[in-house]
Amino acid sequence: MNDTATNKANMKIVLANKFFFHGGGSESVFFQEIEYLRQKGFDVVEFSMHDPRNVHSDFAHYFVSNVDYNSYSGLLGGLKTAVSFVHSREAVRKITDLVEKERPHIAHLHNIYHQITPAIIPVLKKMGVKVIVTLHDGKLVCPAYLMLNRGRICEMCQGRHFYKALWSNCQESLFRGFMLAVEGYWHKWRRSYEGVDLFITPSRFLANFVKKYRIPPGKIAVLPNGIDVDRFIPINADGGYILYFGRLSREKGVETLLKAHALLEPEIPLKIVGTGPIEGELRSRYSGPEFVGYKTGGELMTLIRNASFVVVPSEWYENCSMAILEAMAYGKAVIGSEIGGIPEQIEDGVTGLLFEMGKIAQLASKISYLWNHPGIREKMGKASRDRVNKYYSLEQHGRGLMDLYEIVLKR
16 A cells, blocks of 8 residues: 555554553554554554553543453452453443544554453444454463463463363463453354454464464464664664563563573673563572663663673563564664574574573573674674564554555455
8 A cells, every 4th residue: 555545545543452551562563553654644543441651642532441350359349350351341332432433444453352352343343344453462372362381381272272271270360260261252152353354463473373273364464563773773882791671470481591691600791671570589589680670761772772682581472572673673683582483583593593492501502602702793783683674674564554454445
């Protein structure tokens, strides 16, 4: 779709995501798409959930109320919470009002589970709105989305055997396992996702995965995440430290990195940037690394820009990591787990190094190699920047997205 055609169409798009503040990678993609589409002349309407951390939106009056599933009181409160976890009546009502007043052509949904719920999809379809869903994880196959069971990769539910979330107690909470199973079966029975015109996956890995278990091939398009390369200017700095930045949680493999670091020479500095549920535990058990805490904006960019290289030790089916793209955009070599979509991003031996997920000694060896070969990591860093420019620029992502919008509208 060219820019002229786009402007003439005066196309209106609903962009929906349950969080409207800068948090994880899915929010980065969501906000980048909003900005890009508006620059190209699209009329964008936002749909999300109220939260004190939200950035401003002219459409906040359509947002659903804030829902915190970790806090409710009494049996009645628990039952109300359980119902809204599966099917949000408020979201259905609000999206109906939005469509009636704004008359969008397309609704592009990102992370809508639980707080907004897929209940809005049949409503959108009934009202004549084309529906596109970007999959950021394996939620359609695994009701818990991470595809992990006590730290191990798990594919038991296969997009249809949702009772196994309860049977295996993979969440270590029978109530949560029950609710995830009910949610999966409810939307399967309601055929909620049958109303989606196109699913976008940011990696070939995820496309093949959901194709294997649930989604027809003709409804899937691969569109890698993009990054605004003009905002990430490499300065070829090497501050003499290794960097991890991201959420401090089990699936991110941070403890594997810390154990690998403990095997190395004590003079190799490691900075850990971020916060999360296991931060306290990691701080108490590992004194060698520097725990920097949560950083964002300029502070985070400075830490990435000056790192010797970056490590992404994920232990789940990572899709298309924005952390990897940001590191590569700054011209940094990246060591990453050989799992999920990561091998599509890191060209082993060219832009960084891959290691077998969870293998501590192997990771330590890769870190030692890059640390002791500054010339190689500098060369890999330059190749990383070239790879981002070639395959992952925001302009490429945006043009690919507009092409997909055009395809869907013609169906």
